[in-house]
Amino acid sequence: MAHLHISHVDLEFTVGAERQDTLHSMLRRGLMRHTEQRTVKALQDVSITIAAGERVGLIGHNGAGKSTLLKVMAGIYPPKRGAVAVDGHVCPLFEFVTGFEMEATGWENIRTRALLLGMSPREIDRKIDSIAAFSNLGEFLDIPVRHYSSGMFVRLAFATSTAVDPQILLLDEVMAAGDAVFINSARQRMNDLMLRASVVVFASHSLDVLPSFCDRTILLQKGRVIADGPTAEVVRLYEAQTAVPVT
Amino acid sequence: MTSPMRSSFDDIARSAALWPIWARLGLQDVRLKFRRSAIGPAWIFINLAILVVSIGFIYANLLGQEPRQFIPYLTIGMILWAYLTNSIIDGGNAFVHSEGYIKQISLPIYVYLFRFFISITATMLITMCAFVIVAVLYRLPVGLGTLLAVPGLLMLMATSLLLIAIFAHLNARFRDVAHLASVAMQVLFYVTPVIFPAHLLQNRGRLAWIVELNPMFHLLEVVRRPLLSNSAAEWHSYLVAVGIIAVLGTVSMVLVRVYGRRIVFAL
Numbered sequence: 001m002a003h004l005h006i007s008h009v010d011l012e013f014t015v016g017a018e019r020q021d022t023l024h025s026m027l028r029r030g031l032m033r034h035t036e037q038r039t040v041k042a043l044q045d046v047s048i049t050i051a052a053g054e055r056v057g058l059i060g061h062n063g064a065g066k067s068t069l070l071k072v073m074a075g076i077y078p079p080k081r082g083a084v085a086v087d088g089h090v091c092p093l094f095e096f097v098t099g100f101e102m103e104a105t106g107w108e109n110i111r112t113r114a115l116l117l118g119m120s121p122r123e124i125d126r127k128i129d130s131i132a133a134f135s136n137l138g139e140f141l142d143i144p145v146r147h148y149s150s151g152m153f154v155r156l157a158f159a160t161s162t163a164v165d166p167q168i169l170l171l172d173e174v175m176a177a178g179d180a181v182f183i184n185s186a187r188q189r190m191n192d193l194m195l196r197a198s199v200v201v202f203a204s205h206s207l208d209v210l211p212s213f214c215d216r217t218i219l220l221q222k223g224r225v226i227a228d229g230p231t232a233e234v235v236r237l238y239e240a241q242t243a244v245p246v247t
Numbered sequence: 248m249t250s251p252m253r254s255s256f257d258d259i260a261r262s263a264a265l266w267p268i269w270a271r272l273g274l275q276d277v278r279l280k281f282r283r284s285a286i287g288p289a290w291i292f293i294n295l296a297i298l299v300v301s302i303g304f305i306y307a308n309l310l311g312q313e314p315r316q317f318i319p320y321l322t323i324g325m326i327l328w329a330y331l332t333n334s335i336i337d338g339g340n341a342f343v344h345s346e347g348y349i350k351q352i353s354l355p356i357y358v359y360l361f362r363f364f365i366s367i368t369a370t371m372l373i374t375m376c377a378f379v380i381v382a383v384l385y386r387l388p389v390g391l392g393t394l395l396a397v398p399g400l401l402m403l404m405a406t407s408l409l410l411i412a413i414f415a416h417l418n419a420r421f422r423d424v425a426h427l428a429s430v431a432m433q434v435l436f437y438v439t440p441v442i443f444p445a446h447l448l449q450n451r452g453r454l455a456w457i458v459e460l461n462p463m464f465h466l467l468e469v470v471r472r473p474l475l476s477n478s479a480a481e482w483h484s485y486l487v488a489v490g491i492i493a494v495l496g497t498v499s500m501v502l503v504r505v506y507g508r509r510i511v512f513a514l
Contacts, residue, residue, distance in 0.1 A: 074353040076511060077508075077511060078511075092351070098352055099348070101275065111271070112271060115268045116268065120267075
């Protein structure tokens with residue numbers, strides 16, 4: 001059964017060193033013999049266990065570490081300390097469009113994007129017609145997406161990205177909230193996707209979507225887990241925090 | 248799948264197994280490069296043809312060479328040199344240009360090295376057609392010896408893949424490396440027998456070492472000699488080629504070990 005286990009994970013971003021190092025700065029540091037690296041602690045001692053069948057919400061202010069935590073779960077960021085154990089195929093859906101090439105046709109882009117999301121060529125053959133149908137683009141699929149309007153582009157990207165059958169689905173903000181751009185059918189399709197997955201973790205700001213979908217919610221603050229429990233309680237705590245007037 | 252610290256070398260194996268993805272992306276890169284041009288990949292030939300014709304006839308005269316021998320030599324030399332240069336310069340961007348993929352999609356990062364390897368190698372193989380045309384025009388000897396170019400080409404491809412791996416890591420970490428490498432390749436181009444025949448230097452006792460100690464020369468030779476003369480290259484050229492692969496292989500293994508997935512933080 002799909003599950004996810006994270007124990008005592010620390011993650012730091014080094015600002016100014018690993019990010020924008022030049023041979024010059026490296027030399028200077030080497031000569032001066034003391035490091036002036038600044039580190040940002042993105043996650044601190046985070047431990048979470050999520051079992052099959054769970055749908056977990058992640059809330060917290062901007063910069064609390066929600067997206068970073070999702071990327072650790074996805075295996076994109078290796079933690080500095082601690083362990084990440086994942087059983088099952090992980091599908092991160094933080095955005096829809098990575099892999100899309102403007103010069104390629106709609107059909108080509110469906111195949112590329114689907115492969116990147118972990119579908120097998122045979123699975124794609126099976127699903128490609130229904131993806132095309134949902135995108136409602138008809139013969140536009142034969143031409144390069146460069147000619148699409150932004151609405152058409154989003155429809156194609158959304159139709160393709162939501163066709164996966166993930167065991168562990170990781171969603172970030174936009175995907176989970178269902179942007180205002182998306183009509184009801186898109187919301188329905190998103191819900192179907194979340195129901196198909198064995199484990200869902202999604203980061204969200206929108207407190208109205210969360211309770212309807214997650215029994216359990218985790219509250220992050222400055223990279224730490226502040227609360228982890230029934231959604232209603234955690235959301236109440238979060239709202240109480242937010243309600244404190246900012247001086 | 249459950250081990251927390253899956254080693255980077257497992258990531259390489261998993262990446263290799265995902266060939267349907269990197270093969271598609273790599274070939275797509277080649278196709279899309281020419282999609283909006285009227286004559287498509289023919290540009291690769293035209294580019295090469297103009298270079299070969301202009302350099303070829305001037306240098307053949309300048310250096311007192313028979314065009315019949317010099318033009319095919321120049322053509323294959325330019326093709327192979329471009330392959331090595333592209334591996335270092337374009338391939339060096341394999342991680343940097345894949346940042347969007349690496350940070351959004353949970354595929355092992357080495358998939359993107361293979362992607363660049365495919366597109367760079369496919370481009371080289373397309374230009375090889377130009378050499379075939381030249382070979383037919385100048386009636387180059389063809390026989391069993393020509394087939395020895397195949398192992399040579401395989402060695403060159405291994406070198407290309409390793410160069411991509413090394414420079415992708417270095418360039419992600421130190422963005423100056425791409426510029427440095429491009430300067431170095433320019434210098435190497437003029438000291439390596441590509442646009443002049445090797446024997447011109449080799450015959451001048453004092454300068455022979457420039458050729459003999461130049462690893463690039465031997466890498467070119469293991470492909471160039473069989474194609475031009477239907478015979479094997481000097482045995483020590485093969486030895487040097489294998490040595491280069493061993494050294495590059497070691498360096499890339501060290502880099503993979505040192506950085507591993509942490510390379511994402513450098514992007």
